[in-house]
Amino acid sequence: MLFDSPVFFVFLTAVVGCYWLLNRRQQNVMLLVASYFFYGWWDWRFLGLILLSTIVDFFCARYIARSTNRQKRKLLLTISVSLNLGFLGFFKYFNFFADSLAHALGAVGMPVNIAFLRILLPPGISFYTFQALAYIVDVYFGKLEPAESIVDYALFISFFPHLIAGPIQRPSHLLPQVQSPRRFDSRQFFQGVLLILSGLFRKCVIADNCALLANSAFNGRMGSPTLPVVALGTYAFAWQIYGDFSGYSDIARGAAKLMGFEFMLNFRQPYLATSLQDFWRRWHISLSTWLRDYLYIPLGGSRHGEKRTYRNLMITMLLGGLWHGANWTFVVWGGIHGLGQSIGRFLSRLRPSASDASHPSWLRLWWKRIFIFHIVCLAWIFFRAQSLSYAVSFIRGLSVPAWRPEYAIAFKFLALFSIPLFLLDLLLENRREEYLFENKKVPLQWAYACGLVLAVLLFGANQSNAFIYFQF
Amino acid sequence: MSRRAIFVLLLLIALLLGSAELFARLIVQRHSKVEVMVTREHREALALRPAANGTPKQLLIVGNSFVGMDLDLPTLQQRLAPAWNVHRYWLYNTYYNDWYYGLKRLLAEGSRPDAIAVTFATTSFQISTIRGDYSSYYLFQPRDLLSLESAADLDNTETANLLFARYSRFYGLRSEIRKVLLQSVLHDLPRMYNLFHPPSGTPLKGATVSSAITPRLAALEQLTSRYGVRLLIIVPPLPRPGQEFQPEMRQAAARAGITVVMPYSSHDLPASLYIDDVHLSPEGALKFSETIAPLLADALGATPQPGVDASDFHRDHPQAPVVGIPAALAVQHRP
Structure with a gap:
């Protein structure tokens, strides 16, 4: 019963109706x-x-x-x-x-x-x-x-x-x-409905539309990898998996709220991270904190010197990668994140003043965000590829410049469905809200809800894409 | 935050969902050219009854885009008249399971043509996939969905979606509505689909095709004969050598006792007669229809008529759609 299928909402309505x-x-x-x-x-x-x-x-x-x-x-x-x-x-x-x-x-x-x-x-x-x-x-x-x-x-x-x-x-x-x-709390219930709508928007409008490009690029339906194909496929997958998994998490958290439960936050604008450590404080938070508490810290964490810390980081991220799936691609994905975090930690210890700056300049902030986003994207290639050899050959496509006018349309299509989520994240980051207008007056939230419903009804892709994390 | 706020929120959502359904039923279904055509063909197919003595018999041609693009209906109508009236009912992207259950519903709801010609490439009989929510509204009966679930290897959620789409016009149509809206935002979007090649699967083997289509043709024959309806198969040519599986089709049809009309193989028609890597151009459709008309007449026991200009048909039937679809859609919609 997928969270974006009508049967789930029939089920949820019946359950919530009886529950109270x-x-x-x-x-x-x-x-x-x-x-x-x-x-x-x-x-x-x-x-x-x-x-x-x-x-x-x-x-x-x-x-x-x-x-x-x-x-x-x-x-x-x-x-x-x-x-x-x-x-x-x-x-x-x-x-x-x-x-x-x-x-x-x-x-x-x-x-x-x-x-x-x-x-x-x-x-x-x-x-x-x-x-x-x-x-x-x-x-x-x-x-x-x-x-x-x-x-x-x-x-x-x-x-x-x-x-x-x-x-x-x-x-x-x-x-x-x-x-x-549990006591029925109107505010919690209202938030639950808004979170579900927000999750549906992320899944059906953003993720499922980006999936069209990501799947075509990674399945070879766009031909052999070239620079534009790699860029399209990788960026599209980055937004697909984010929309998909954060959408699922929002629906899960929203559904729980309808029954008076509070689930922990799972995503906090991960593509605005300024380091890989920061990324893991924002991406799949429930897994990263689990790995920290039940693996990294029991291994010794950062208590036994730098070398042991790097080792523990690598072990944690490699196993975290393997947790996602039985394929070496996930191990490499975890390895890239482990290595990236180790390097980040090493550099921050070399230049502590630079990394401690609590208010970096606008330019520096965005440089870091863009850089980290691209490291994350590089790792996504391994996450998405069917095999290590395919991932390597896909990356090699970066050295093959080729252009067809259709690529421009595909980039426009990708922008149409990724920029809204990016802008949404920027607003949420600045306002420190879980969903847009969370702290505004109720009529504005009603209007926002209507906008989300309309977007899902009119632009939701119908690809029967199961949530990516369902396979894990 | 009061309970009233929740009530208004849920009411607004319900109103939007209701409006979407009304929009699909009142606006899209009445103004979309494709929907108007499909609805009319569905209605006409449903109204078909066996011919009384002395009146023309009714031939219903069903299938996927091959019906719309590879057959020139006016030509067939002219050549088979006056013994037969030709009707068609087709949906893009549909396959064997769509039409097995589609014919099951059509016949159960009272449609009784004298003969039905299913028009597919051989591989469309072999694969188990279905078009999905869209075809549910037109083709499936709720009581067949569990059987379809195992036939098309669907999961419970997909089957439940089909049930939902059977009753909600908006749900079945939503991907079509999205395409139109997206095209209004990105005008050149159809060109983007030129980037996508068909998925490259493992090449099919003759034995695989044969073992899959033999029971399916037999099931179709069993279904139509139960209602006293004659079954024919029309197999259009494909510009892809090795994808036609003609011996397998002939053998399976012979086993099931079905007449199969399959005059061309891939190398018989020049590439200029194909509009893409699947379908014939209007000229190709005309040539193909002229070729199969006498074969159909022979199979149906009608005396073939000499060639008549197809424009006569359109003059006599101004409402009849012109065969052919926009090139953009042709690229998006594989059979």
């Missing part, structure tokens, strides 16, 4: 059933997987909290973590590692025949696995009381707005909301 008629306990049961229905809509066979993981994690966490025996606590933690990572590893990475192993053995003169399995990737497995891991780890370290009710815990894991593609919710943030009564 029930008490907290009934609400949670109803939301859990609705969430499993939502998940089973994709493929009911995967329900068993999420149920098994939920039950095991719930009981492991309870026994960890009750037990004072260190060995037993560690064993329970290991069982829970192994189960979650085992599911993720098997369903997402089995063929990837098997293939990589076969290649590696072949390269050293030991060819092997590995049977690949036809494995379907359960939707959202990367997201709910990370939520479950955060829960069990927090309980183990005593940062969180385990859930008393399995319904509450199951709802925390499978609440449908975040189930398939996040934002990855921290147990300390969402679980207390699940466990306490």
Whole structure:
């Protein structure tokens, strides 16, 4: 059930309509059933997987909290973590590692025949696995009381707005909301509707239109890569993935608000970042903070000298890349970000005064923004390409100048659908709003909502593009 | 923030959605040339009934853009008269599943031509894809959607979208409306589509085509014979050697007991008779129609008439659309 499909809004309307008629306990049961229905809509066979993981994690966490025996606590933690990572590893990475192993053995003169399995990737497995891991780890370290009710815990894991593609919710943030009564708040509900409309605009108008160019360039439908094709494809994909994922996050956050829940912010104008560190404070914030708290800091963070810090950064970003998909392209994507952050950190330590300037000149600010945007775009090529070799040959196209008049039209088309999001981000950055006119008078917000609806109705592309992050 | 603010917001959204539906039904459907043509052809196809003694029989030609561009209807009408009246009903970008379920609906709703000629390239019978939301409004019955889901390998959301598009004219038409609006903003937008080559998939093998189309032709034959309607297949030429699969089509049609009219292969017509890499030019359509007219007459048991100037037809039928579509659309819309 895609968030931009009519059936989702029929489902959401029915759920929200019933929801506010029930008490907290009934609400949670109803939301859990609705969430499993939502998940089973994709493929009911995967329900068993999420149920098994939920039950095991719930009981492991309870026994960890009750037990004072260190060995037993560690064993329970290991069982829970192994189960979650085992599911993720098997369903997402089995063929990837098997293939990589076969290649590696072949390269050293030991060819092997590995049977690949036809494995379907359960939707959202990367997201709910990370939520479950955060829960069990927090309980183990005593940062969180385990859930008393399995319904509450199951709802925390499978609440449908975040189930398939996040934002990855921290147990300390969402679980207390699940466990306490929600009150209908008109302002929150209003904001929820506006966020959903804003998300639909980002997805249907920006992302799906940019996808036309990005898909054509990366699938070879524009011919062999040349400078204009690479530029069109890369810029288009940059705006596609941003519109797509931030749109999804807005709809998820908006849907949660309709039911009195607050999800963490996932995007904050990432293409206005002035460094890669800054980019990761603005892009997929729920993942970057998860990686920081559960991987980078446990690895030692920046506490053990510069070299260890660079190593930790690289490990975090490489694994963060691999989290996105079972392909070396994602690892390289993560590597570029890790390397970029390390270099940025190194340079900022060389010239601390330059990087500390809190009010850089206009020219310097925009130079940094444009530079970082292009580094991010370079990395997107690896993210989008089907293989490493394709990414390299695509980048080589930069050295092939060629021009056809049709390219100019394609650039105009791209500008038509990317500049609005860019301008929107500039306004949001300056006004510190989540959606435009958030802090203005209600009639202006009504007018804005109508504008968004009209834009979605009239310019929304109809390409049946599933949200990109659904595949992760 | 009061509850009234939420109520007004939701009301405004509902009003806009309602207005979009009214816009599609009252403005687009009545003023878009393509929609006017499709609606009229749909209505005419639905009204077809078996011929009474002494009156002309009814031949309905259905399919995708090959019907609109590769067939010259006035020529066919002239050549098959007076024994047969020729009607057509076609939609861009449609394929086997669109028309299997489209014919199912048409026949279930009472349409009874004496014969139906499905006009596709062989590969259009082979692929499972459907046009999508647009064809749902004209071609699908809600009760067939679950069967279509497995036939076209759709997911639940896509199937639900089809159900929605079956009843909402705006939802089915929205991509067409977007194209027109975009073209009003970027006038030369259709030229951008010249950049896009068709996706290069793995070349089809004859055996694959044969195994896919044999049961499909049999299913079409079964469907039409259930209603006592004769089925024919017209296969237009393609300027792409190796894409025609003529032996496979002949074999599959023979197995299903269907007459197939397939007079040309890729090298029989000069490149000048094609308007793009798929369709015939108006001259090519005229030549193709003149060639297939006697073959159709033979298959249908009609005495072929000598050639008559097609302009006579347009004089007698001023409302009849001229075959052909703007070049821009021809590029955007593959069959």
